[in-house]
Amino acid sequence: MHTTDSPSIGRVVEITGERALVELTADPTRRTAEGCYPGQPGSHVKIPFEEHNIVGIVSGVRMDNGHDGAPTRQLADCLLVGTLYPDGRFGRGVAVYPTVGQRVGVVAPEELRRILAEFVQYGYAFGRHSQAEDQRAFVQADRFFGQHVAVLGNTGCGKSCTVVSVLQHAIRQYPNSHIIVLDLHGEYASAFPDNALLVPADKVELPYWLLNFDEFQALFVDQNEPTAQNQASVLRDAIVRAKMTTDSNEQLGLGKAITADAPIFFELPEVLEQIRSWNIQMVSNSEGRMEPGPLFGAFDKFLIRLDARTSDPRFRFMFAPTSCTNDGHLPGLLRDYLSIDTGKRIAVIDLSAVPSEALGVVVGVVSRLVYEFNLWNPVRQHFPVLMVYEEAHHYLPSRLDPRFATARTAVERIAKEGRKYGIGMIVVSQRPKELSETVLSQCNTYVAMRLSNPEDQAYVRKLVPDSLAGLMNMLPALRTGEALVVGDSVPLPTKVLIDCPDPRPESTNVEFCRWWTEGEPLDVERVLKRWRARRKDL
Ligand SMILES: Nc1ncnc2c1ncn2[C@@H]1O[C@H](COP(=O)(O)OP(=O)(O)OP(=O)(O)O)[C@@H](O)[C@H]1O
Numbered sequence: 001m002h003t004t005d006s007p008s009i010g011r012v013v014e015i016t017g018e019r020a021l022v023e024l025t026a027d028p029t030r031r032t033a034e035g036c037y038p039g040q041p042g043s044h045v046k047i048p049f050e051e052h053n054i055v056g057i058v059s060g061v062r063m064d065n066g067h068d069g070a071p072t073r074q075l076a077d078c079l080l081v082g083t084l085y086p087d088g089r090f091g092r093g094v095a096v097y098p099t100v101g102q103r104v105g106v107v108a109p110e111e112l113r114r115i116l117a118e119f120v121q122y123g124y125a126f127g128r129h130s131q132a133e134d135q136r137a138f139v140q141a142d143r144f145f146g147q148h149v150a151v152l153g154n155t156g157c158g159k160s161c162t163v164v165s166v167l168q169h170a171i172r173q174y175p176n177s178h179i180i181v182l183d184l185h186g187e188y189a190s191a192f193p194d195n196a197l198l199v200p201a202d203k204v205e206l207p208y209w210l211l212n213f214d215e216f217q218a219l220f221v222d223q224n225e226p227t228a229q230n231q232a233s234v235l236r237d238a239i240v241r242a243k244m245t246t247d248s249n250e251q252l253g254l255g256k257a258i259t260a261d262a263p264i265f266f267e268l269p270e271v272l273e274q275i276r277s278w279n280i281q282m283v284s285n286s287e288g289r290m291e292p293g294p295l296f297g298a299f300d301k302f303l304i305r306l307d308a309r310t311s312d313p314r315f316r317f318m319f320a321p322t323s324c325t326n327d328g329h330l331p332g333l334l335r336d337y338l339s340i341d342t343g344k345r346i347a348v349i350d351l352s353a354v355p356s357e358a359l360g361v362v363v364g365v366v367s368r369l370v371y372e373f374n375l376w377n378p379v380r381q382h383f384p385v386l387m388v389y390e391e392a393h394h395y396l397p398s399r400l401d402p403r404f405a406t407a408r409t410a411v412e413r414i415a416k417e418g419r420k421y422g423i424g425m426i427v428v429s430q431r432p433k434e435l436s437e438t439v440l441s442q443c444n445t446y447v448a449m450r451l452s453n454p455e456d457q458a459y460v461r462k463l464v465p466d467s468l469a470g471l472m473n474m475l476p477a478l479r480t481g482e483a484l485v486v487g488d489s490v491p492l493p494t495k496v497l498i499d500c501p502d503p504r505p506e507s508t509n510v511e512f513c514r515w516w517t518e519g520e521p522l523d524v525e526r527v528l529k530r531w532r533a534r535r536k537d538l
């Protein structure tokens with residue numbers, strides 16, 4: 001099949017790397033026969049070369065000024081992305097580059113349809129192409145879900161709606177999906193009325209005995225205290241002892257192979273009691289008289305911290321579990337969170353009530369549990385899991401912060417190794433620059449939405465291959481719900497109009513004008529009651 005001939009809209013005046021500079025000869029304000037405006041950023045052009053056509057995307061247009069400063073010609077910057085062969089196939093990359101003086105045409109709608117349909121057999125799409133609105137934007141779903149996605153953009157540009165749309169299409173299409181959403185603002189529940197396990201804020205439970213030793217340390221040991229190392233070693237010792245003495249130990253058949261990291265139930269008071277007894281231990285001296293031992297009083301502050309945190313009502317979800325109180329409950333918790341045999345396809349965990357000091361640990365523990373589950377899962381290749389990290393800059397900061405070390409370690413591990421263990425992730429943020437670089441740089445698909453902060457734009461430009469950096473100039477001009485999708489899971493970097501989710505998440509813009517006009521009576525006592533009890537159901 002030969003590609004369609006189209007009238008020329010300009011000619012190549014410069015080629016550098018993967019970029020072609022095209023002098024426009026057609027009027028950019030008049031539609032071509034193909035129905036598009038020549039030189040529109042985001043539009044597709046083709047440069048015939050022997051039998052094939054080299055395909056490019058316009059990333060920007062500008063006026064070239066002559067010596068006297070007067071505008072002389074219009075130039076379009078084009079990124080060369082692939083080759084359209086005579087048989088109708090489209091291949092990424094350019095084997096033979098065009099040269100200056102060559103004529104440039106626009107890609108005809110049916111050609112664009114063929115190019116964009118590369119992944120049509122996956123049947124998975126969550127939007128339409130901005131340049132060809134009648135066409136679904138099909139993605140290579142295995143790569144999309146398995147090799148990490150970053151959704152980036154200003155507040156209100158449509159990130160949460162995009163993620164909801166992605167997930168709604170996924171759970172409608174895949175009856176055995178396993179998805180965990182860490183929902184920081186409690187927005188997602190309303191978007192998943194069916195097929196979803198919704199864990200409301202006041203029902204979130206992550207029992208302390210699921211924490212591994214590093215996570216315990218992060219919560220209790222203050223690394224700035226001189227006795228930090230001693231604190232860590234007594235904590236480890238006390239936890240292992242407590243795990244060994246539980247009744248279920250015999251049933252689990254682990255014997256002496258128990259480590260401080262194993263997800264085994266133990267009684268927390270036993271740990272506190274043990275450390276308390278070391279703190280007041282007396283030893284007999286050479287004369288046989290009792291005197292304070294070497295650790296006497298060394299853990300006073302540590303014990304206060306242990307007591308204070310374990311009895312803090314805000315940490316009840318961790319230290320006073322009500323439903324996950326022995327080893328027998330762990331399979332149920334994992335089945336729920338991972339949607340195994342529950343008839344659900346997604347679990348939405350509302351973290352809006354988790355105190356900020358504990359957020360890092362909670363995200364870290366959930367991520368690590370999922371990772372370790374699949375690490376030990378003999379059939380992990382048949383059990384792919386998707387993690388969704390909303391507002392990730394809150395707990396995956398780019399700078400080192402001990403409060404979020406647990407989350408960073410666990411999520412960075414998924415970013416780096418998750419692909420091998422069948423764990424993909426979608427990370428969402430409005431401040432890419434403040435987000436862990438390791439996590440972002442491991443993403444293979446970027447859904448870049450409207451982004452106006454120049455620092456963040458520059459940062460996103462650095463994340464994508466050099467050749468695509470020019471396309472990022474479009475970011476500030478994107479519409480709400482429109483994204484530039486770049487990466488291995490799309491045939492071409494394209495602007496996509498994301499489907500409006502149905503139902504929507506609870507993130508609608510507040511109507512200031514209406515409510516400032518109409519007003520509404522408000523029960524302040526009720527607000528306070530919910531606030532004090534930290535419960536949204538009151
Ligand atoms: N694909 C879309 N189609 C139509 N409207 C949309 C779309 N995406 C977003 N919107 C509109 O934009 C509003 C904000 O979207 P959303 O909550 O997804 O933004 P956000 O980027 O997640 O913001 P934040 O960073 O503050 O969480 C929505 O309430 C909706 O009205």
Ligand SMILES: [Mg+2]
Binds near residue numbers: 159160161507
């Ligand atoms: Mg959001």
